[in-house]
Amino acid sequence: MAAPQQFFSYVDGNAGSFIQRLAKAVAIPSVSGDGSSRKHVFAMAEFLAHEMEALGIQVNSVDLGNHVLDGEELPLPPVILGSFGHDPKKKIILVYGHYDVQPALVSDGWDTDPFVLSPDEKTGRMYGRGASDDKGPLLGWLNVLEAHIKSNIELPVNLRFCFEGMEESGSEGLDELINSRVGPGEFFDGVDCVCISDNYWLNDRTPCVTYGLRGIAYYKVQVSGPQRDLHSGVFGNTVHEPMTDLIHLLGQLVSTKGEIKIPGISSLVAPVTADEMKRYEVLDYTVADIEHSAGAQVAISDNKTRVLMGRMREPSLSIHGIEGAFSAPGAKTVIPARVSGKFSIRLVPNMTPENVDILVFRYLQEEFAKLGTKSALKIENLHGGKPWLADPNHWNYRAAIKATETVYKKTPDLTREGGSIPVTLTFAEALGVNVLLLPMGRGDDGAHSTNEKLDRSNYIEGTKLLGSYLHEVGIISKS
């Protein structure tokens, strides 16, 4: 049975206050990857705990201790564990979200202040860092709970919340916490399934449920030579230049067509089956869709299936930037003394950070040796996470599909996602239950990029979707 009508009515009637809740959250620049913003990540945790307690959720903010970020020791943001409902006749549904965000500066090219939720009344788009990734979906769960409480609707399940503040920076400390709380009587004991809303539709029109994620292995490759930066006039053509060496090294990683040049990577990739191929063919997705999301005609291929597989079931290698070189506007005639290339590889079955590390380290060392330079090489793996695949025929998925059909009057696409949410795998392995990804946002939301947005309708209908999902799960006999 779908969620009762009063639930939908309450959500529609309180859309304005739900958007206010999101605006408050976006206003807190909880950037986990930048040490100077750490206080804001903690402020976001306090805001969240306060909102949850106001809804009657039993909250426990777990201190994860300290970590070192760029040489500075910093306190880790807490993991917020919440409990609502202890009825043994009801299933226990664990929902996960993260309250930290990617870095964002107006100077990156934002049209609005990234930390002020800026709704465009005409398009219904609400711009702001974290609006879609992942503050909107996270607050969606609180909206659902508020709607039930204020409308005196009984919640058909017991809810457990796990909200972290380091997802954009490798989820440090989370795995250890989860694995330490799975025993009898512990917080995660008895969880029947997990629902995570932290990804996106394939396009801007068709909802989806997601049963796979790529993993990641993120690398920092440092090349150093002179003791300090040098004048390119005085030293040009007299010393080995680390920047030249690094450029040559990074050029050996991936072709301009996206093919990873590191030997052994392709043989780690699980072969595609005929059944799997069919799934890509039926998806409501075109090459035009991805070019619409990217805002330009830059698709790597004109073949829909090739592009979909490139995102869902093939690895990728992206070079993100260089630390230590001249990066400002203008012209500086410097030979940088120490430069660090940053790149990451998205992992698919059967790749793991461990088996990829071996190939990457060996390859970089071999290619660097070929350069015949006097510069020094240092390779670091900054963070990693395995890929994940779930069974899309599980009751958890059937409930999500039913709820989507109820709210959106459409059968959702059954997708695998290109991004990484390492915790998904942690939950699947630590709790041994089915994990579902039920996205709220659209494929063109621009998570991690400038002008990130969440459509008003996705936020409001998405809140209805999360609520409906709980009711669909609730009516499935607890076996």
Place this chain on the structure above:
Amino acid sequence: MAAPQQFFSYVDGNAGSFIQRLAKAVAIPSVSGDGSSRKHVFAMAEFLAHEMEALGIQVNSVDLGNHVLDGEELPLPPVILGSFGHDPKKKIILVYGHYDVQPALVSDGWDTDPFVLSPDEKTGRMYGRGASDDKGPLLGWLNVLEAHIKSNIELPVNLRFCFEGMEESGSEGLDELINSRVGPGEFFDGVDCVCISDNYWLNDRTPCVTYGLRGIAYYKVQVSGPQRDLHSGVFGNTVHEPMTDLIHLLGQLVSTKGEIKIPGISSLVAPVTADEMKRYEVLDYTVADIEHSAGAQVAISDNKTRVLMGRMREPSLSIHGIEGAFSAPGAKTVIPARVSGKFSIRLVPNMTPENVDILVFRYLQEEFAKLGTKSALKIENLHGGKPWLADPNHWNYRAAIKATETVYKKTPDLTREGGSIPVTLTFAEALGVNVLLLPMGRGDDGAHSTNEKLDRSNYIEGTKLLGSYLHEVGIISKS
């Protein structure tokens, strides 16, 4: 005849106040390449004009109008023209210097605040941005004038000063000004020779006079694709990535051994003569010297002559950095939408910015076409300057050599420099007189790099050198 003893005594006796003068100048962050520092460049011009007028120099600060820097229209810093002495029986010596500096941030790796002159009493090194390039030498001329006035020593020449504030950013507007003031009765009319103190000794022990400079052609290569930055998980292996394209393109510019790969460049380089080869062999310079200056064993060759020629008479290509990519510490999983590689080529006879531009633009376009990407390419020449060579047997050089022998008791090395001072060529061509480069600083001063310094002894003895040079020039009969 060398300068009178009272001159040397005054310089020694007033070293402290001369260093204070330098400290005041270093404290003004006159970075010409960064629009936000422009007000400081103007403050530096005011400081200088005030110091000059206090010495009785007739000062004329010439407004050069506005220019556009990174899309922002800014006023150009003034060129400060100064006159001291109008005795028709004396030569007119034009001295040039620049009061702007390269960018510098503590976060670049400075051990001290770059804009606080920080003397190390033990080593005698005085650290600070601009200490050696070029505020120390520029103030050296004022020290010389002060010494003569306060000691009632007649200056043996008429002095003309030309101090600019845009040298580190292409000397915008200067050439036009010079060429407009060379006519009869104009400021530069009647100049007998030019002396510029804006380069360095080869090493840290032997003074030199310099008769050649490399030119420069500085390029910005922009590769753009998506409309905005993208999430590498969502878009990795589905779109052409500008950063991958740029890395491949930059990798085609220069080998890790310093060989420029752009076809046609090497055939522009004037062949070396036997006489010229000899000059390199006799220089007081070893591979160990350059590695000492660089602070690491990173010389491109173990052959002294190869390294010297690489700096003095061969072109070089340095990749300075990338604008628009992720350059901060930490890990950001972004596909940058628009990235711009910055590189420059040091030019030697018979290369010119014009004949090099043709080769660079054509080559980059050809190589980019081979990449088979949907990204877009845009190439800009940010600034350029021709190489310069003078006759080292001219009386202007003989005077400098004599003065060096008087002050340092050493015959100076006769060198060509790797850096660019385009104005040198402008003076040579516009005034049709001999131009001399008479450096104050050492080869390990670290101009343009972190922890730039000027040795106390080089500042004080260098002041004596500039004064002695004026006396040596003064006694040569004005013909």
